[in-house]
């Protein structure tokens with residue numbers, strides 16, 4: 681039994697099904713990614729987990745407590761970082777955090793310690809006394825994350841936490857999430873940025889149109905498209921059909937030949953590159969440039985849904 685069990689979860693808004701019978705399991709301390717484009721149903725799923733929305737059918741169980749039967753028990757365990765920033769702009773970071781800490785009923789002595797701790801975690805201790813209105817969007821979002829961590833949750837829900845943030849804050853957020861997981865906190869992270877999901881997540885569910893199209897580790901998902909590198913060789917001159925036949929007979933791995941480029945699907949692109957270029961040269965093929973493309977979740981998404989993640 682996992683720490684979080686999502687069981688045939690469905691959410692309808694009127695006649696429209698936003699989440700359609702999805703199921704997944706998350707173990708304690710894992711970072712679980714929900715990857716999908718806008719409208720896939722990620723926020724709806726995470727809002728049900730946060731006990732802000734009720735499921736139409738199905739259930740989510742966190743550490744044996746159902747969001748339907750024991751929402752208060754679930755709420756105690758989780759920290760929620762929503763997409764919208766809910767901070768008082770004229771107050772400082774410390775004042776905002778203290779306000780939220782009191783909402784969580786933290787005792788004053790404990791509260792002060794936790795405020796210092798979470799500010800350090802998001803690397804904003806130095807700026808903590810300034811009003812939030814002086815902060816960049818990314819810094820505000822980091823304070824939002826600090827709020828979600830104040831009461832020491834065992835499960836942290838993060839809904840697209842890096843949308844619209846500067847690169848420095850983005851890196852800080854990604855490193856914070858990694859460190860939380862090392863401390864045993866379970867994290868659910870939604871995003872439409874596949875690079876973040878690949879970097880962070882132990883397991884991933886690919887969502888589209890309210891459904892989970894595939895789930896597993898990043899490696900397992902990449903294996904759906906073959907888990908091979910593509911070496912693209914761009915040509916100086918178009919190849920004759922005779923030359924293409926010779927090339928096809930020479931290279932015994934899978935490849936695609938057009939008159940302007942040749943793509944090879946290989947196990948380890950950088951190891952095979954020199955050999956491939958050497959063979960092409962000996963056959964008189966003039967090469968303009970070369971690109972090695974690693975398999976990624978974007979390719980997997982395209983393969984599963986027929987569309988791009990960033991449509």
Ligand SMILES: Nc1ncnc2c1ncn2[C@@H]1O[C@H](COP(=O)(O)OP(=O)(O)OP(=O)(O)O)[C@@H](O)[C@H]1O
Pocket residue numbers: 693696698716717718719720721722723724725840
């Ligand atoms: N309150 C609502 N009433 C009606 N439809 C809704 C409501 N909330 C969301 N939807 C619809 O449900 C679908 C899933 O939305 P959801 O916000 O869960 O997706 P998402 O993957 O989180 O995308 P985003 O990144 O845009 O938030 C969308 O088509 C959205 O328009």
